[in-house]
Amino acid sequence: MKHAFEVENKEFIYTYVRQVDEHDLCRLEMRAFFGFDSPSNVIKSRLEIDPSRSPFMKERLEVLFSGSGLDEIIEQASAFVSHKRFKVTCLNSIALDSTAKLRQPERRSIEREIGEVIQGEADLFEPEVHFGIVMLEGVWYFGILQESEPIWRFHMQKPHMYSTALSTRVARAVANIAVPHPEGIRAIDPCCGIGTVLVEARSMCIDIVGRDINPLVCHGSRKNLAHFGLEGEVVKGPISEVTDTYDAAIIDMPYNLFTHITAEGQQDILKDARRITSRLIVVTIEPMDHMILEAGFTIVDRCVAKKGTFERQIVVCE
CATH class of the missing domain: 3.30.2130.30 (VC0802-like)
Known part of the structure; x- marks a missing residue:
């Protein structure tokens, strides 16, 4: 039997x-x-x-x-x-x-x-x-x-949100693309914003830390993690101050429409990312291939994530 x-x-x-x-x-x-x-x-x-x-x-x-x-x-x-x-x-x-x-x-x-x-x-x-x-x-x-349990649905209503953040569905997919097999992998989201990617990644037991230059969004990111009973480090500071190295990093670039960051500032972020990781997922609403290549990465895969007429590029770099 x-x-x-x-x-x-x-x-x-x-x-x-x-x-x-x-x-x-x-x-x-x-x-x-x-x-x-x-x-x-x-x-x-x-x-x-x-x-x-x-x-x-x-x-x-x-x-x-x-x-x-x-x-x-x-x-x-x-x-x-x-x-x-x-x-x-x-x-x-x-x-x-x-x-x-x-x-x-x-x-x-x-x-x-x-x-x-x-x-x-x-x-x-x-x-x-x-x-x-x-x-x-x-x-x-x-x-x-x-x-499958749609865990990401429970994360849609966060205590702290803003309209330009990734949807929980896209954020969860991006976390999986960055870290498909989490065992022994350390990751970082150095421009984590309100923590949408952090929440999804931590809910899947991905070892990831967050960072942002804005103290208000750092506070909101910590609150969002705590709201769902998740633990995770969120540090205030620019990516240039990161001294550790990581197996993977996720950088969501759409914020550049809503701040005064320059093209040079974007390039600096990518160059710092190359210093701290060998695998990078870039989320952007505008073409950045030339910047990614100039930073020393090779583009190995990509797709376009659509929501109606709005598009984001998901670029996998190594």
């Missing part, structure tokens, strides 16, 4: 939901997480990513077994033992790449067929473990399902 968690050589299936305007940003985050580009809304990988990290991931299926037909899945499920109360959900409620969605009656029928043969206690309302079944390009996959 197979136990629910006896799995070797794990494989995961991730499904995505994104708006048209978010497509490029989502793909850039995908590339950061998985190391390859895909236009699809479903990805298979051996990398284990918490689906709640991404503002675009819908769910993650940890594959336990697969089959070319539903009968094969039913046969394997009949030898499967769940020692916890369980629920089965069919993931084909949306079109997944070239695989068309299944109508609700068909999905419910599949869920019942699988649930009836699993040895254990089914519980549709308070399951202890959630199983998923999905068909992709003619192959069926069964496994442990983890649905």
Whole structure:
């Protein structure tokens, strides 16, 4: 008999939901997480990513077994033992790449067929473990399902906000692009403003510190972190005073429309960033490629994040 968690050589299936305007940003985050580009809304990988990290991931299926037909899945499920109360959900409620969605009656029928043969206690309302079944390009996959929690939504209402700050959704994606795999990585947001990126990064346990020259926004950033029960260092001062080095840095440049910073000031920030990090994510509303290159970075990836007619460039530099 197979136990629910006896799995070797794990494989995961991730499904995505994104708006048209978010497509490029989502793909850039995908590339950061998985190391390859895909236009699809479903990805298979051996990398284990918490689906709640991404503002675009819908769910993650940890594959336990697969089959070319539903009968094969039913046969394997009949030898499967769940020692916890369980629920089965069919993931084909949306079109997944070239695989068309299944109508609700068909999905419910599949869920019942699988649930009836699993040895254990089914519980549709308070399951202890959630199983998923999905068909992709003619192959069926069964496994442990983890649905994404939209944690970023809870961060939308901060005690301190201003209109020019990144949206929590974009900020979360930017944090993931900068630090896709946080273990052992130290990061800095040296122009952190009100702390939108800091909140998202710290909520994902990314080791990041904040800094800003404005004492009022530093205070607001600390208050925002504390409001969500998050810890994080926020220091008042310019990037030029940073003496430590970091594995990654995030610099949001849109503030230049609302202050009197000069092109020379922007260039100085980028040069200081090159001094303290080898990986930089620049968020800007105007072209800065020449400045980035002059600072000594190479542009390795990029996208445009859109919101209506407003656009921001997300530039990955190393």
